[in-house]
Amino acid sequence: MTKEKVDIDASWFGAIPETWSITKVKWLGRFINGYAFKPEDWGNEGLPIIRIQNLTDPEKESNHFNGDLDDKYLVTKGDYLISWSATLDVFKWEKENAYLNQHIFKVTLNRENIEYKYFYWLAKVFMEEMNSSKHGSTMQHVTKSVFDNFKVPLPPRDVQLIIANFLDEKVSEIDSIVENTKQSIKELKKYKQSLITETVTKGLDPNVEMKDSWIEWVEKIPKHWEINYLNQYFTQHKFKNEGLKENNLLSLSYGKIIRKNINTTDGLLPQSFENYNIIDNGDIVLRLTDLQNDKKSLRVGLATERGIITSAYITLRKTYKIDTNYIYYYLHSFDIYKGFYGLGSGVRQGLTYDGLKRLQILHPPLHEQEEISGYLNDKASQIDELIKKKEELLVELESYKKSLIYEYITGKKEVI
Structure with missing residues (x-):
């Protein structure tokens, strides 16, 4: 793969393949800022309002707007959204129709220049790079001028599709491992909590005679406690x-x-x-x-x-x-x-x-208290160590994923 050097203004991605071009973000499509809703516009009826918190936390409850707005603020399933204030990232909207709040762009792509699937991965990289260009002391944001004129590498359309399909598959595999690891961490934490509760309320002797404690969350306890x-x-x-x-x-x-x-x-x-x-x-x-x-x-x-x-x-x-x-x-x-x-x-x-x-x-008697706390110290330490290793794996996977996307989007690696 032959490389050519790029100009200093685009130094973040270095050399690119000779068949690739350099373009500016503003030429990839139209970026429509959301509507400046006021708190008094919020309600419980009408279409949901997409705020940044609804993108970063999909479980976050939405406010609604029961009124009419220009269709340019309407977001439909499959639209790309770019948060350019506080959190800098690109998101694909997968829910019902909604209205877009300010500080988020709705993307209407120039399909002559860029493939729909490829834009998502390209935006993941250039929004990460724009983090160093944020302005503002309270809510940091990227200025429109910086956003519009930010230079990005762009391969030919056929190469865009090849890269996008490759990243779809590889990142999906990584995300699957990430989700399984997160679920494993959740189960370990749940097991640790249940182990602590069971041990501090029932003790370590499974054959001990029990009695009612009349404490709702405790239920039965050893008879001699x-x-x-x-x-x-x-x-x-x-x-x-x-x-x-x-x-x-x-x-x-x-x-x-x-x-x-x-x-x-x-x-x-x-x-x-x-x-x-x-x-x-x-x-x-x-x-x-x-x-x-x-x-x-x-x-x-x-x-x-x-x-x-x-x-x-x-x-x-x-x-x-x-x-x-x-x-x-x-x-x-x-x-x-x-x-x-x-x-x-x-x-x-x-x-x-x-x-x-x-x-x-x-x-419990003091010697049992000490036995219980010693046992739980050991068990909790073992579980915490397992959780720590899995959390370290999550960090490594996220780092690897970012590196993988960057290398293919900037032409450092070629899909073979």
């Missing part, structure tokens, strides 16, 4: 970071307490950390705010080091000889059961320590 209240084992720990004694900033993320850079500019941080709570290894931290709106977050974490954490969270410190690892797993199971959501109060359903302290806690 006790049931008491949280405040019989824990108190709310409040120890302000006055004088900035500590600077090891901690955060509760996905059910784990992790370190955070105290000097970071990412996220919302206070002007001073003096009102943050100092916590220690073995403390249990619960984020019990916004129970009304957020029903996905994992809300329980176990501290493994000394540090500071926002005082908006509830910190529990034991006052009784009890295995905090076991109680952490128990509260984690209650969290997975979504038990905290029925305890909150107020407009945003927050839960204070006073609302939590009478929560019923299972109390």
